[in-house]
Amino acid sequence: MATRIVTLPGDGIGPEIMAPAVELLRRLVADVEIEEHLFGGAAIDAHGTGLTDEVLGACRSADAVLLAAVGGPKWDTTDPSRPRPEQGLLGLRQGLGLYANLRPVRPLPALYDASPLRREIIEGTDLLVVRELTGGIYFGEKTRTADSATDVCTYSIAEIERIVRTGFAAARSKVASVDKANVLETSRLWREVVKRIHAEEFPNVELEHVLVDNAAMQLVAAPRHFDVIVTENMFGDILSDVAAMLTGSIGMLPSASLGDEADGGVGVFEPVHGSAPDIAGQGIANPLAMFLSVALLLRHGLDLESEAAAVESAVDKALDQGLRTRDLGGTANTAEATAAVFAGLA
Numbered sequence: 001m002a003t004r005i006v007t008l009p010g011d012g013i014g015p016e017i018m019a020p021a022v023e024l025l026r027r028l029v030a031d032v033e034i035e036e037h038l039f040g041g042a043a044i045d046a047h048g049t050g051l052t053d054e055v056l057g058a059c060r061s062a063d064a065v066l067l068a069a070v071g072g073p074k075w076d077t078t079d080p081s082r083p084r085p086e087q088g089l090l091g092l093r094q095g096l097g098l099y100a101n102l103r104p105v106r107p108l109p110a111l112y113d114a115s116p117l118r119r120e121i122i123e124g125t126d127l128l129v130v131r132e133l134t135g136g137i138y139f140g141e142k143t144r145t146a147d148s149a150t151d152v153c154t155y156s157i158a159e160i161e162r163i164v165r166t167g168f169a170a171a172r173s174k175v176a177s178v179d180k181a182n183v184l185e186t187s188r189l190w191r192e193v194v195k196r197i198h199a200e201e202f203p204n205v206e207l208e209h210v211l212v213d214n215a216a217m218q219l220v221a222a223p224r225h226f227d228v229i230v231t232e233n234m235f236g237d238i239l240s241d242v243a244a245m246l247t248g249s250i251g252m253l254p255s256a257s258l259g260d261e262a263d264g265g266v267g268v269f270e271p272v273h274g275s276a277p278d279i280a281g282q283g284i285a286n287p288l289a290m291f292l293s294v295a296l297l298l299r300h301g302l303d304l305e306s307e308a309a310a311v312e313s314a315v316d317k318a319l320d321q322g323l324r325t326r327d328l329g330g331t332a333n334t335a336e337a338t339a340a341v342f343a344g345l346a
């Protein structure tokens with residue numbers, strides 16, 4: 001059966017980095033069917049909404065979704081009656097039940113000097129932050145009185161179980177479960193569930209419980225220590241940005257958001273950076289975060305581990321050989337960066 005991938009190029013530099021990413025997919029996935037749809041600002045221009053029901057339906061029945069970037073000054077508005085591209089993104093997250101956000105942080109030796117941290121600290125870091133995306137304090141009841149405000153943090157056992165399983169399944173050697181169990185009740189429940197899932201389903205993976213304040217400290221003091229970090233929504237939000245700074249460049253970071261089985265179990269794979277309207281249309285965007293997002297799609301969306309590793313190693317090789325786009329202080333354009341990576345594919 002053909003593998004069906006929905007591609008959403010979106011806005012700004014989106015289409016420019018999606019085109020070579022599609023070529024990469026065609027090279028690596030046998031019998032692949034690519035279905036491209038308008039999304040974000042482009043969909044607002046054509047249909048008056050950032051995400052049509054038709055596109056959401058196509059995504060739900062796909063094997064994986066590859067997204068480039070949405071938004072731009074053309075659609076920026078403070079008028080609540082006008083549609084915004086970001087609403088398309090939210091609709092996609094809700095419609096696919098994307099409960100797990102994965103951000104690998106793997107500073108590349110060729111770019112160590114781009115990080116604000118010293119080379120000795122980041123050397124050899126290869127970690128993954130697995131963040132719960134649909135629960136916790138961001139979604140709890142919010143109340144406001146004249147002299148106080150409240151945000152409620154709630155997690156159910158089922159919500160914790162599925163994200164913790166995602167974390168254990170992604171681990172190569174060990175899992176650091178991050179919580180604040182010394183003060184939060186949700187964290188005490190979190191820790192109980194982690195212990196049980198570990199004992200029952202993943203006894204061979206090393207497990208440690210780390211308090212979030214300590215995890216933040218260790219991320220900048222000894223990031224090599226971590227393999228997989230699994231944590232709840234707000235802690236993950238903060239820690240994934242801390243971890244991102246180990247690499248120093250937003251143009252290099254991919255992400256994966258994994259979906260709930262009840263919504264088809266479809267994942268969305270996209271670069272962390274935005275649509276970069278300031279350089280759109282010039283053919284100079286760095287496509288590497290997009291290529292690394294394809295690697296995540298291959299690994300987590302299609303279970304093609306060796307193909308995923310081949311993409312990552314081709315990106316490493318191209319950088320080792322001196323490839324630098326403008327955002328990395330060089331002069332290579334999108335086409336040259338693409339050629340350099342494709343040349344390194346085994």
Ligand code: ATP
Pocket residue numbers: 013070071250251272273274275276277278279284285286287289327
């Ligand atoms: P958003 O609100 O969508 O996050 P943003 O404007 O905050 O958008 P980006 O779109 O990521 O963030 O742009 C931030 C800066 O990084 C811009 O100067 C942009 O040109 C640059 N940038 C982002 N992605 C790339 C890329 N792939 N290649 C080159 N430069 C990039």
Ligand code: MG
Pocket residue numbers: 274
């Ligand atoms: Mg931004």
